[in-house]
Each structure stands twice: as C-alpha cells, then as structure tokens.
Amino acid sequence: AQTVTQSQPEMSVQEAETVTLSCTYDTSESDYYLFWYKQPPSRQMILVIRQEAYKQQNATENRFSVNFQKAAKSFSLKISDSQLGDAAMYFCAYRSVGDDKIIFGKGTRLHILP
Amino acid sequence: NAGVTQTPKFRILKIGQSMTLQCTQDMNHNYMYWYRQDPGMGLKLIYYSVGAGITDKGEVPNGYNVSRSTTEDFPLRLELAAPSQTSVYFCASSHRNLPEAFFGQGTRLTVV
Numbered sequence: 001a002q003t004v005t006q007s008q009p010e011m012s013v014q015e016a017e018t019v020t021l022s023c024t025y026d027t028s029e030s031d032y033y034l035f036w037y038k039q040p041p042s043r044q045m046i047l048v049i050r051q052e053a054y055k056q057q058n059a060t061e062n063r064f065s066v067n068f069q070k071a072a073k074s075f076s077l078k079i080s081d082s083q084l085g086d087a088a089m090y091f092c093a094y095r096s097v098g099d100d101k102i103i104f105g106k107g108t109r110l111h112i113l114p
Numbered sequence: 115n116a117g118v119t120q121t122p123k124f125r126i127l128k129i130g131q132s133m134t135l136q137c138t139q140d141m142n143h144n145y146m147y148w149y150r151q152d153p154g155m156g157l158k159l160i161y162y163s164v165g166a167g168i169t170d171k172g173e174v175p176n177g178y179n180v181s182r183s184t185t186e187d188f189p190l191r192l193e194l195a196a197p198s199q200t201s202v203y204f205c206a207s208s209h210r211n212l213p214e215a216f217f218g219q220g221t222r223l224t225v226v
Contacts (some may be wrong), residue, residue: 001198009154043203045217091156095213100145100164101172102208102215106156 002027003092006105013082014113020067021077021108023092031097034068034075039089039107048090051075079110087112120205120218127195127225132173135221137205140226146188147215148172148180149203155162157204164186195225 004027013019025034036048051059051068058066063080079086092105118139139146140212146166149157149172159172163182177199179191191221192199202222206215 004156006156035214043202043220043222045206047214047216050214061209095212099168100162101159102147102206102213103159104149104157106154 001031002090002094002096002103004105006092006108008108009106010109010111012111012113013079015082015084017082018078018080019082019110021038021079021090021092021110023075023077024106025073025075025094025098026093027073027094029096033095033097034066035093035095036064036066036075036101037091037093037104038086040085040087051095067099082107082112083113084112086110097110117217118205118207118216120221122221123151123219124222125224127192129193129195129197129225132191133195135192135203135205137188137190137218138186139188139205139207139216140186141207141209141216142185143184143207144210145215146182147204147205148178148188148190149204149206149208150174151204151220160190162201163202165168166180172223178186192223197225200224200225 038046056109067076091106095102121136147162161180165171205218207226208215
C-alpha cells in the first residue's frame with residue numbers, strides 16, 4: 001500500500017526567509033501525481049502545487065516550488081520570501097494514475113515569525 | 115460557482131444519535147470523497163465514489179455509511195454516534211481528467 005510521510009510536525013521560519021518542508025512516499029507505481037495542500041486557520045484545503053511523476057522538471061507556482069526526486073521518492077516544498085499569510089498546516093498527498101484514492105501525509109504546521 | 119458545499123459547518127451530537135453530513139458539488143465531478151481529520155493524523159479516507167450508484171470503502175469506514183444517487187450529492191451518514199467520531203469531516207471531489215481534489219469547508223463534529 002502507498003504511504004506518505006511528513007517527518008516534520010512543526011516548523012518555524014522568519015518572515016522573508018526561505019523554508020523547505022519535507023515529504024517522502026512509498027509506492028511501487030511508476031506513474032502518479034504528488035500534491036501539496038495548504039490548510040490555513042480557516043480550515044479550507046487549498047491546492048498549492050501539483051507534480052506529475054513523468055515530468056522531470058520541478059513544478060513552480062510563484063514563491064512555491066518543489067524538489068521532486070523520483071528515485072529517492074522525495075517531494076519537498078520550498079517557500080521563498082515567506083509571508084505571514086503562509087502560516088498554515090501543509091499536507092503532502094499522493095495519487096496513482098488510474099487509482100481513485102488520494103492519500104495524505106500527517107501534515108507539517110508552519111509558523112511564520114515576524 | 116459554489117464548488118463543493120458541506121452542511122452543517124458545526125454540530126454537536128450526543129452518544130447514540132444519528133446524523134447525515136451533506137455534501138454537494140456543482141462541477142460535474144465524477145469522483146467524490148469523505149475524509150476525516152484528527153489532530154496530528156492528517157486526513158484519512160472514509161468512503162469514496164467514482165460515480166452515481168458506485169461507492170467504496172476507504173481506510174476508516176466503520177461507523178459510517180454513504181450513498182451516491184446523483185452525480186452532485188454524496189451524503190455521509192453516522193449511525194449511533196460515538197466519541198471516537200469526534201473529528202473534522204471533509205468532502206472533496208475531482209474530475210476524471212484532473213487528478214487533484216477540491217474540498218468543501220469541512221464540518222466540525224463533536225460527540226458528547
């Protein structure tokens with residue numbers, strides 16, 4: 001069975017600095033998707049970024065980028081120029097192509113220090 | 115465009131009571147999901163559906179039931195509520211051509 005592991009329950013970063021959140025996953029599939037979701041205090045789940053496993057290029061969305069290492073089964077999220085609004089719980093998630101289920105990690109709570 | 119709508123947003127139940135969490139989506143998505151979120155445990159899949167009339171168990175289905183009579187609606191039924199069902203419940207949906215899920219606002223349920 002596929003699993004997603006986020007080893008950092010909490011992290012803190014100074015405003016305007018860069019922070020990297022870690023995620024590893026376990027799968028025997030070769031074709032899949034990986035996601036980072038943000039959950040602010042409002043509780044709403046917001047898609048931050050998506051990566052297709054067949055793409056070698058790392059996905060980027062403005063200040064958010066990923067480091068996708070397929071062989072190592074690693075999918076980290078880098079947030080540049082951290083802002084107070086980035087404070088949230090961040091979830092890493094996995095979905096195999098052709099599978100119906102999306103599997104989530106336990107989350108990393110990110111604090112932004114002013 | 116409303117997206118995924120869940121009702122209610124908050125609810126307190128007494129042990130042994132039953133209730134239905136409502137979920138509807140207006141994006142014509144094929145797939146719908148119910149997750150529960152407990153502190154430090156991430157999101158765990160309760161049930162999911164790939165289309166009207168088709169449902170399947172997820173990781174933690176015990177104590178819950180679902181139905182999918184239309185593409186838009188996917189209600190979650192709690193029978194004989196127990197304190198272990200105190201949680202935040204999320205409904206989500208996705209399209210067969212897009213892998214990411216879109217989430218409702220969540221329902222905070224407390225069983226006392």
